[in-house]
Amino acid sequence: LIIPVLFRLKYFILWVMSVISLDSEYLKLEQVLQAASMDNKTIILTTLNAAWSSPGSVIDLFIDSFRHGVRTSSLLKHLVIIAFDRKAYRRCTEIHTYCYALVTGNVDFSQEKRFLTAGYLEMMWKRLDFLRLVLEKGYSFIFSDADIMWFRNPFPYFYPDGDLQVACDHYVGNATDLRNIANGGFNYVKSNNQSIEFYKFWYSSRLRYPGYHDQDVLNFIKHDPYIMDIGLTIKFLSTTYFGGICEPSKDLNEVCTMHANCCIGLQSKLHDLRIIMEDWRDYMSMPPSLKTSGAFSWRVPQNCSLSLLNQ
Ligand SMILES: *[C@@H]1O[C@H](CO)[C@@H](O)[C@H](O)[C@H]1NC(C)=O
Ligand SMILES: *[C@@H]1O[C@H](CO)[C@@H](O)[C@H](O)[C@H]1NC(C)=O
Ligand SMILES: *[C@@H]1O[C@H](CO)[C@@H](O)[C@H](O)[C@H]1NC(C)=O
Ligand SMILES: *[C@@H]1O[C@H](CO)[C@@H](O)[C@H](O)[C@H]1NC(C)=O
Numbered sequence: 001l002i003i004p005v006l007f008r009l010k011y012f013i014l015w016v017m018s019v020i021s022l023d024s025e026y027l028k029l030e031q032v033l034q035a036a037s038m039d040n041k042t043i044i045l046t047t048l049n050a051a052w053s054s055p056g057s058v059i060d061l062f063i064d065s066f067r068h069g070v071r072t073s074s075l076l077k078h079l080v081i082i083a084f085d086r087k088a089y090r091r092c093t094e095i096h097t098y099c100y101a102l103v104t105g106n107v108d109f110s111q112e113k114r115f116l117t118a119g120y121l122e123m124m125w126k127r128l129d130f131l132r133l134v135l136e137k138g139y140s141f142i143f144s145d146a147d148i149m150w151f152r153n154p155f156p157y158f159y160p161d162g163d164l165q166v167a168c169d170h171y172v173g174n175a176t177d178l179r180n181i182a183n184g185g186f187n188y189v190k191s192n193n194q195s196i197e198f199y200k201f202w203y204s205s206r207l208r209y210p211g212y213h214d215q216d217v218l219n220f221i222k223h224d225p226y227i228m229d230i231g232l233t234i235k236f237l238s239t240t241y242f243g244g245i246c247e248p249s250k251d252l253n254e255v256c257t258m259h260a261n262c263c264i265g266l267q268s269k270l271h272d273l274r275i276i277m278e279d280w281r282d283y284m285s286m287p288p289s290l291k292t293s294g295a296f297s298w299r300v301p302q303n304c305s306l307s308l309l310n311q
Contacts, residue, residue, distance in 0.1 A: 028100070029100055029133075029137075030137065032080055032098050032099075032100045033080065033134065033137060033139050035097075035098060036077070036078050036079065036080045036097075036098040037078065037139060038078055040140075041138055041139050041140060041191070042078070042139070042140045042141065042142075043078055043079075043080055043134075043139050043140075043141050043142075044075060044078050044079040044080070044141065044142045044144065045079075045080050045082060045131070045134070045141050045142070045143045045144070046062065046079065046080075046081055046082065046143070046144050046145065046146045047081075047082045047083075047084060047102075047123075047127050047145075047146070048081050048082065048083050048084065048088040048091075048092060048146060049083075049084040049085055049088050049123070050084075050085050050086075050087035050088050051266060052088070052146055052147075052266075053083075053087060053088040053091040053092070054091070057266075057270065058146045058147050058266075058269070058270065058273065059081070059091070059092075059095070059146050060095070061147075061149065061270075061273050061274065061277060062146040062147070062148070062149070062150075063076065063095060063096065064277065065149035065150045065151065065277065065280070066079075066150050068151075068277070068280060068281060068284065069149075069150050069151040069152055069153075069280075070151065070152045070153070071152070071153050072150045072151065072152065072153055075150070075153065076096075077097070079096070079098060080098040080099070080100055081096050081098065081099050081100070082100050082102050082127070082130065083099055083100065083101050083102065084102055084123060084126075086101075089101045102126065102127075102130055120213070121211070121212075121213055124213045124214045124215075125203065125206055125213075125214060127214075128199065128202060128203050128214045129203050131143060131189070131199060132196065132199035132200060132203060134191075135189060135191045135195050135196045135199060136191075136196055137191075138191050139191055140188075140189060140190045140191045141188070141189055141191075142154065142186075142187070142188045143186070143187050143188075143189070144185070144186050144257070145185035145186065145259065147185075147259065147260040147261075147263075147269055147273060148185060148186055148244075148257050148258065148259040148260075149257060149258045149259075149273065149276055149277060149280070150256070150257055151252075151255050151256060151257065151258065151280055152241075152255065152256040152257075153256070154188070154241070154242070154256045154257065157237070157241045157242075157256055158188050158235075158237075159175065159235045161233055161235075162175075162188070162190075162233050162234065162235030163189065163190050163192060163194045163195045163198070163232050163233045163234070164187060164188075164189050164190075164195060164198065164232060164233070164234045164235070165187060165188040165189075165234075165235045165236075165237055166182045166183070166184065166186070166187040166188075166218070166234065166235075166236060166237060167182070167183050167185065167186035167187065167236075167237045167239075167242040167244070167257070167259065168180045168181055168182055168183055168236050168237065168238075168239055168242070168247070169181045169182075169183045169244065169246040169247065169261055169262065170239075170246065170247055171236060171237075171238050171239040171240075171247060173238075174236075175235045175236050175237070175238070176234075176235065176236070177236070178222050178223055180236035181219060182215065182218050182219055182222065182236060183215060183244065183246075183259065183261055184214050184215035184218055185215070185259055185261065186237075186242060186257060186259060194230050194231050194232040194233070195232065197230045197232070198227065198230055198232045201221070201224075201226060201227075201230070202214065202217065202218060202221060205217050205220070205221050222234065240254055241254060241255065241256040241257075242256055242257050242259075243255060243257070243258050243259070244258060244259030244260070244261040244262065245258075245259070245260055245261055245262045245263055245272060245300055245301045245304045246259075246261050246262040248297075248298050248300065250297065251294055252279075252280070252283045252291070252296055252297075252298075253291060253292060253294065258276050258298075260272055260273050260276070260304060262301065262304055262305060263301070263303075263304030263305065264304075264305070267303070268303035268304050268305075269304065271302060271303040271304075272300045272301060272302055272303055272304045275298075275299050275300050275302060276298065276300055279296075279298050279299055279300075282296070283296050
């Protein structure tokens with residue numbers, strides 16, 4: 001008789017421990033968000049897995065871009081890096097102040113995720129659900145993929161009246177036109193009822209579009225009348241300021257961010273990101289008269305490909 005009782009006791013203790021550790025995770029998230037937050041409860045978020053966390057890899061270029069941008073280095077104190085695995089978390093703690101480990105179940109997010117594999121999709125959806133949680137905690141955020149170089153402070157370029165403001169692979173020249181092709185890798189989201197409801201809707205829409213990633217699903221559901229019902233205002237950000245390899249920000253005097261989108265494979269991405277950083281440094285070291293002449297332009301794409309829309 002004593003054996004089954006002990007057995008149950010063991011499971012009871014394990015259950016209590018798991019509840020406590022979930023609670024402490026939740027507390028820790030709150031602490032990290034609070035510490036990194038601007039006065040107006042706004043933070044900057046990116047996600048990181050092992051493949052992007054090695055020295056000299058994507059995360060180093062990302063942080064480096066803030067240090068070499070125009071008035072962007074002070075934004076680093078508002079950046080929280082969300083690590084998907086142990087290696088990414090450890091590396092984050094070596095290079096940055098605010099790190100959070102997003103505890104995941106049985107999926108290993110540490111390898112390079114090729115576009116549209118099951119693991120990649122799971123990682124993207126997990127991220128979206130996490131962002132909903134951040135909104136629910138009352139924090140507005142800029143979410144930025146780590147393969148986006150920050151060259152200028154983006155805040156002055158946002159619209160005062162957009163709940164969700166999202167960068168584009170292709171921008172048609174009008175911030176409210178739904179024909180803009182959104183890229184979910186960079187967005188500014190205000191925490192309010194509309195955005196929280198929208199993130200729930202977006203996440204639940206994955207069931208209606210199996211096999212697609214969050215960004216494709218965003219481009220499907222942007223037409224959905226439910227968005228009007230929610231009262232969510234979407235603004236698409238111009239590639240003049242928020243560019244990428246798909247559609248570069250032509251003028252370096254105006255660029256805020258450059259994304260290694262339209263690019264498949266980590267080696268190609270790293271190659272072109274390094275070129276983008278070199279170009280930026282060359283631009284920054286030019287005398288003002290040359291800068292404003294507007295004659296300087298990007299040398300990308302090289303190994304990334306313009307023909308690959310998305311990512
Ligand atoms: C929050 O604060 C930042 C930094 O001062 C500012 O740039 C941004 O515009 C503010 N956001 C809002 C919604 O007021
Ligand atoms: C921008 O697009 C919206 C929606 O398609 C349209 O109502 C509006 O007239 C457009 N604005 C301009 C300046 O073209
Ligand atoms: C959301 O809506 C409820 C009820 O309509 C309101 O009390 C609350 O203040 C709203 N919250 C936010 C963040 O706007
Ligand atoms: C980039 O492309 C060049 C020319 O096609 C090739 O020689 C080089 O190995 C590529 N580099 C990477 C890192 O993919």
